[in-house]
Amino acid sequence: MVEEALTAERILEAAEEVLRRFGPAKATVVDVARALGVSHGSVYRHFPSKTALRDAVAERWLTRVSKPLAEVAAEKGPAPERLRRWLGLLFELKRKKARDEPELFATYTNLVADARDVVRVHVETLAMQVARILTDGVEQGEFTLDDPVTSAWAVFHATARFHNPIHASEWSDPGIDAAFEGVWSLLRGGLGAREAPAKVRTKPSKK
Amino acid sequence: MVEEALTAERILEAAEEVLRRFGPAKATVVDVARALGVSHGSVYRHFPSKTALRDAVAERWLTRVSKPLAEVAAEKGPAPERLRRWLGLLFELKRKKARDEPELFATYTNLVADARDVVRVHVETLAMQVARILTDGVEQGEFTLDDPVTSAWAVFHATARFHNPIHASEWSDPGIDAAFEGVWSLLRGGLGAREAPAKVRTKPSKK
Structure with missing residues (x-):
């Protein structure tokens, strides 16, 4: 896997994919982090809460x-x-x-x-x-x-x-x-x- | 209780009351008949099916x-x-x-x-x-x-x-x-x- 900088855009793409798979009730920030191969802390540096991520999506x-x-x-x-x-x-x-x-x-x-x-x-x-x-x-x-x-x-x-x-x-x-x-x-x-x-x-x- | 003729109107009134109590998913023709103190057969003489009763309500x-x-x-x-x-x-x-x-x-x-x-x-x-x-x-x-x-x-x-x-x-x-x-x-x-x-x-x- 090629290392890419973790941008807000990449997080949003991953979040869309997670949503598509799990639906909005079940999808979590941890799922998004896992899909990106990063810690959930890394996601939180771009989106300080699940609500902030949801709103961005x-x-x-x-x-x-x-x-x-x-x-x-x-x-x-x-x-x-x-x-x-x-x-x-x-x-x-x-x-x-x-x-x-x-x-x-x-x-x-x-x-x-x-x-x-x-x-x-x-x-x-x-x-x-x-x-x-x-x-x-x-x-x-x-x-x-x-x-x-x-x-x-x-x-x-x-x-x-x-x-x-x-x-x-x-x-x-x-x-x-x-x-x-x-x-x-x-x-x-x-x-x-x-x-x-x-x-x-x-x-x-x-x- | 005064005996009243079982009219379509009385059945519809009772059906409304049953709906109000139980909601549309749970209400049955038997509940309506029970509320009127009659057999469900008597209700079916006016409304041949649960669907017919629902439509009338x-x-x-x-x-x-x-x-x-x-x-x-x-x-x-x-x-x-x-x-x-x-x-x-x-x-x-x-x-x-x-x-x-x-x-x-x-x-x-x-x-x-x-x-x-x-x-x-x-x-x-x-x-x-x-x-x-x-x-x-x-x-x-x-x-x-x-x-x-x-x-x-x-x-x-x-x-x-x-x-x-x-x-x-x-x-x-x-x-x-x-x-x-x-x-x-x-x-x-x-x-x-x-x-x-x-x-x-x-x-x-x-x-």
């Missing part, structure tokens, strides 16, 4: 959702189309995880539910991404609304069925995509964008 | 929500205000049950989750009530939308956070009422009712 998992979404939020172009794509990507990222690795998804959902501060920051990050798109839309004359932050939260809450993991069992319903389109159409209208933008792009022209 | 519980809502849906008057009141009443009925009798609410939520056909009919009943209000609103020039049924489902899905029991733990959040108002404001706009109706009534003038 939860954050890493959630960042895999928030980071690609941040790219969409930061793009230029028509805001209604970007918001539609942002909401669709959020749904797709969550649904893909739930469908492809249902046990791991359930494991992380439980883990994340306990990391309340991490979740709060994550959800606020997402809402602020929406607010950014809405602000652009107002400036570009595409949305009509008073307060982008209030409207962003409303968009986020109104689409809970399509991103909150407690709805995961509904994500394979045959009517779920039509339901998403119905809600989106209603929201687009509610944001004052009653007409479809002149140039609808279903995919970004380059990535 | 679930339906009775759900009707306590759908019936007062039906009255709002059938009223005359400005449709946007009625829809606002209908959604508010749905949220309030559910939230009150969850808050006042949390254990019974959890019991029924589990019971109802298994009665899938009953739930499907209940949810369709609610969506059709919304569609009725939307249709009135279109006829009265208060809403602008193409298809009241599609829009009704969208309204129902977009407000899941405020009526789906899987969100019950969020119903005591301090920001939940503001969140409801935010979503309602967005939906009202999406239904083409961007201005508040001339005469807003927060309560029905008579009942």
Whole structure:
């Protein structure tokens, strides 16, 4: 085995693997240390408690959702189309995880539910991404609304069925995509964008 | 004890009491029969299986929500205000049950989750009530939308956070009422009712 410096990143990778094997109830810091071939003291030098490690693992998992979404939020172009794509990507990222690795998804959902501060920051990050798109839309004359932050939260809450993991069992319903389109159409209208933008792009022209 | 005819209604009352005491996993038809002082054969004459009894209990519980809502849906008057009141009443009925009798609410939520056909009919009943209000609103020039049924489902899905029991733990959040108002404001706009109706009534003038 090649000796590697024990970084926070390596610990988090090992912790994910341990979680995958044992589940959040049974996984311990000792298991993580053992997987790395180090003492648990070495792990504690990076993460001072099991809670700190759990929160870091939860954050890493959630960042895999928030980071690609941040790219969409930061793009230029028509805001209604970007918001539609942002909401669709959020749904797709969550649904893909739930469908492809249902046990791991359930494991992380439980883990994340306990990391309340991490979740709060994550959800606020997402809402602020929406607010950014809405602000652009107002400036570009595409949305009509008073307060982008209030409207962003409303968009986020109104689409809970399509991103909150407690709805995961509904994500394979045959009517779920039509339901998403119905809600989106209603929201687009509610944001004052009653007409479809002149140039609808279903995919970004380059990535 | 006064002899009473064994009606379906009496059986359902007894079944509710048994559920309240034992929970849905442990309650049996024999317990219900015992509570009534009759043989379980007598119960089976009204409800041919435990599933049939469970479904009838679930339906009775759900009707306590759908019936007062039906009255709002059938009223005359400005449709946007009625829809606002209908959604508010749905949220309030559910939230009150969850808050006042949390254990019974959890019991029924589990019971109802298994009665899938009953739930499907209940949810369709609610969506059709919304569609009725939307249709009135279109006829009265208060809403602008193409298809009241599609829009009704969208309204129902977009407000899941405020009526789906899987969100019950969020119903005591301090920001939940503001969140409801935010979503309602967005939906009202999406239904083409961007201005508040001339005469807003927060309560029905008579009942």
